Amino acid sequence: MLQIESISKNYTRGRNTVHALRSTSIEVEAGEFIAIVGPSGSGKSTLLSMIGGMLSPTSGRVLLNGESLYEISVKQRSRLRNEKIGFLFQSFNLVSYLNAIENVQLPMTLYGTDRMNQHNQAKHLLERFGLGERLDHKPTELSAGQQQRVAMARTLAMGPKLILADEPTGNLDPESRDMILKTMHDLCDEGRTIILVTHDTAVSASAHRVFHIADGHTTETVNKENREAA
Amino acid sequence: MNVHSLVWKEMRRRPGQSLTALLIVALGVSALVAVESVVASSEQKVASQMHQLGANILVLPEGVTLQDYHAADAHGRSLPEEYVTRITLAQKVGVEELAPKLSVPAQLDGEPIIVTGILPRTEFYKKSAWQSVDLLTSGLEGTGVGKKHEGCGGRACQIATGDKTDLSSYAVTRIVHELDMESALVGSGLAKSTGIVTGQEIEILGSTLEVAGILPATGTSDDDRVLAHLHQVQELADTGPIVNVIEVIGCCEEAATGLVGELDDLLPDARVVTISQIVQTQVTVNRLMNRLSYVIFAILMLIGGASIASVMFANVSERRRELGTLMALGATPAMISRMILLKASTVGVVGGVIGHGLGLIAAWIAGPQFLGVATSVSIQAVMIGLLVAVLVALVASYPPARKAAHLDPCLCFQDA
Numbered sequence: 098m099l100q101i102e103s104i105s106k107n108y109t110r111g112r113n114t115v116h117a118l119r120s121t122s123i124e125v126e127a128g129e130f131i132a133i134v135g136p137s138g139s140g141k142s143t144l145l146s147m148i149g150g151m152l153s154p155t156s157g158r159v160l161l162n163g164e165s166l167y168e169i170s171v172k173q174r175s176r177l178r179n180e181k182i183g184f185l186f187q188s189f190n191l192v193s194y195l196n197a198i199e200n201v202q203l204p205m206t207l208y209g210t211d212r213m214n215q216h217n218q219a220k221h222l223l224e225r226f227g228l229g230e231r232l233d234h235k236p237t238e239l240s241a242g243q244q245q246r247v248a249m250a251r252t253l254a255m256g257p258k259l260i261l262a263d264e265p266t267g268n269l270d271p272e273s274r275d276m277i278l279k280t281m282h283d284l285c286d287e288g289r290t291i292i293l294v295t296h297d298t299a300v301s302a303s304a305h306r307v308f309h310i311a312d313g314h315t316t317e318t319v320n321k322e323n324r325e326a327a
Numbered sequence: 328m329n330v331h332s333l334v335w336k337e338m339r340r341r342p343g344q345s346l347t348a349l350l351i352v353a354l355g356v357s358a359l360v361a362v363e364s365v366v367a368s369s370e371q372k373v374a375s376q377m378h379q380l381g382a383n384i385l386v387l388p389e390g391v392t393l394q395d396y397h398a399a400d401a402h403g404r405s406l407p408e409e410y411v412t413r414i415t416l417a418q419k420v421g422v423e424e425l426a427p428k429l430s431v432p433a434q435l436d437g438e439p440i441i442v443t444g445i446l447p448r449t450e451f452y453k454k455s456a457w458q459s460v461d462l463l464t465s466g467l468e469g470t471g472v473g474k475k476h477e478g479c480g481g482r483a484c485q486i487a488t489g490d491k492t493d494l495s496s497y498a499v500t501r502i503v504h505e506l507d508m509e510s511a512l513v514g515s516g517l518a519k520s521t522g523i524v525t526g527q528e529i530e531i532l533g534s535t536l537e538v539a540g541i542l543p544a545t546g547t548s549d550d551d552r553v554l555a556h557l558h559q560v561q562e563l564a565d566t567g568p569i570v571n572v573i574e575v576i577g578c579c580e581e582a583a584t585g586l587v588g589e590l591d592d593l594l595p596d597a598r599v600v601t602i603s604q605i606v607q608t609q610v611t612v613n614r615l616m617n618r619l620s621y622v623i624f625a626i627l628m629l630i631g632g633a634s635i636a637s638v639m640f641a642n643v644s645e646r647r648r649e650l651g652t653l654m655a656l657g658a659t660p661a662m663i664s665r666m667i668l669l670k671a672s673t674v675g676v677v678g679g680v681i682g683h684g685l686g687l688i689a690a691w692i693a694g695p696q697f698l699g700v701a702t703s704v705s706i707q708a709v710m711i712g713l714l715v716a717v718l719v720a721l722v723a724s725y726p727p728a729r730k731a732a733h734l735d736p737c738l739c740f741q742d743a
Contacts, residue, residue, distance in 0.1 A: 143737075149655065151655060151735075151737055152735075172659045172661070175654070175657050175662075176657065179656060179658075180657070184655045184656070186652075190649075190651075192649055192652065192653075193649075194337055194339070199328055199336075203328075203653070203656055207653065207657045207658050207662065208657065212328065212329070215328060251656075255657075
């Protein structure tokens with residue numbers, strides 16, 4: 098489903114070149130749960146951004162279902178992101194002036210889905226995450242756990258097959274963290290692929306495979322039990 | 328939800344920022360509309376005053392020196408009446424009215440007086456040759472003898488047609504709509520000194536004429552005259568088809584510019600003079616005010632444009648994370664750019680409409696209060712104001728929109 102072929106990312110600041118990510122190759126199958134771990138500044142988020150089509154690599158290719166993300170136009174890449182990739186962020190990134198249902202509708206608004214379908218789909222997703230009574234609540238009127246559930250509903254609005262999550266449980270209490278984690282596993286069971294950046298060992302321990310990034314280098318660990326259980 | 332409602336919700340979320348931008352645009356447009364509306368009213372007033380002054384161009388026989396504007400026909404020399412036809416058929420732009428006159432000495436109850444022959448408008452209408460000119464007919468029915476034109480300050484001249492049956496309108500317009508061959512008008516001074524009243528018959532040049540009306544006092548030599556139909560005076564005085572002067576009411580803009588030269592070319596044997604100083608001064612003042620309004624508008628729009636750009640840049644900076652999120656969710660750079668420009672055009676249109684309202688109120692208050700003119704709506708200013716407001720808002724918002732479109736969504740997440 099996803100092939101990452103020798104991608105690297107360098108930043109040049111003045112005369113200095115910073116190697117944010119050295120040559121990394123990963124192949125991911127549909128339905129896999131992948132965790133990316135490593136210390137701060139190791140290049141985890143850089144890798145996630147490149148997989149998500151938001152940051153072009155210095156070298157290498159990212160292929161999603163055989164389509165090279167950085168060999169298509171910006172417009173096509175935006176469209177692909179809208180339809181096939183879902184993002185989940187540590188700080189939720191909900192739009193503050195929109196209520197819960199409008200936040201979930203956002204990807205569909207950008208796609209051009211008609212209003213009725215937008216509303217029905219967003220309502221259905223929020224009810225699935227137990228927020229049927231919070232449709233009209235603004236983000237500031239929701240708890241952190243509720244906000245992340247709204248964000249999760251938004252991630253699923255377009256039914257993406259690939260979900261990229263950057264520390265999605267980082268700001269949550271243990272109860273909310275467990276709920277989000279369970280939801281992610283449920284999504285994997287539905288055949289969706291999850292790639293998640295985390296510091297939380299409990300989260301990475303539940304992944305099928307774990308990629309450790311340190312000093313720009315990547316090493317892989319396979320959680321056989323999890324994989325076999327899946 | 329669609330992109331428009333997204334923009335609207337964002338504007339409502341930051342009312343202070345949106346109102347600042349609106350206020351800037353509204354101020355610029357209101358200044359233009361206010362000044363332009365007052366200028367428009369002022370120009371109409373000037374045009375009206377010029378009209379009340381009477382003719383602003385005189386066609387005189389060659390060699391005549393104009394000593395008294397109101398006695399331009401009292402020099403004893405003559406022009407062929409055919410010149411009136413010539414001017415009419417030439418359809419000169421700016422010619423509003425023609426008033427040929429012939430003054431002859433006469434006696435009334437043994438006292439020497441001046442009888443002036445005038446040509447009522449119906450005479451123009453009767454001439455079949457003149458009717459063949461399309462615009463002439465409409466001109467006689469409404470206003471303007473010559474071709475349609477813009478007139479003073481680019482606006483149509485405000486020549487009041489008045490009551491066609493009101494003979495006393497001559498005192499104001501120098502034109503009488505209808506006057507039959509057996510009727511006469513008597514100046515107020517003469518009527519007072521002789522006791523003549525409307526309906527009375529008077530003996531002039533051996534013929535009896537019925538007094539159709541007494542002219543109101545004008546303070547000019549007209550007050551002591553008897554006015555009769557031009558052709559009747561020509562017949563009674565046995566002068567043949569001649570006139571002493573052709574008074575031309577030209578629209579002030581044209582009167583001050585090319586019309587005099589054009590009439591000069593048309594009538595090489597006549598002398599064409601204008602009250603150029605008055606006309607020039609009024610036109611200069613109008614032009615100055617007109618230009619001033621655009622200068623004020625341009626300055627305000629320049630400041631407004633810079634302020635809008637500043638507000639929009641601040642808006643984009645504040646929304647980095649939100650815009651980055653939208654990009655991550657699939658918004659294209661063009662879509663982000665459009666959202667910013669949509670906000671700008673909303674500010675331009677709403678600010679323009681508010682500014683238009685404020686400007687009209689300001690003109691409505693300031694016009695009569697400080698300048699002594701009633702305000703009328705300048706459609707030109709409204710259209711220009713709205714168009715420029717939207718254009719300025721769009722141009723000023725283009726750099727912030729471009730910046731927003733080129734935001735790096737990864738950096739936005741790092742900001743968080």
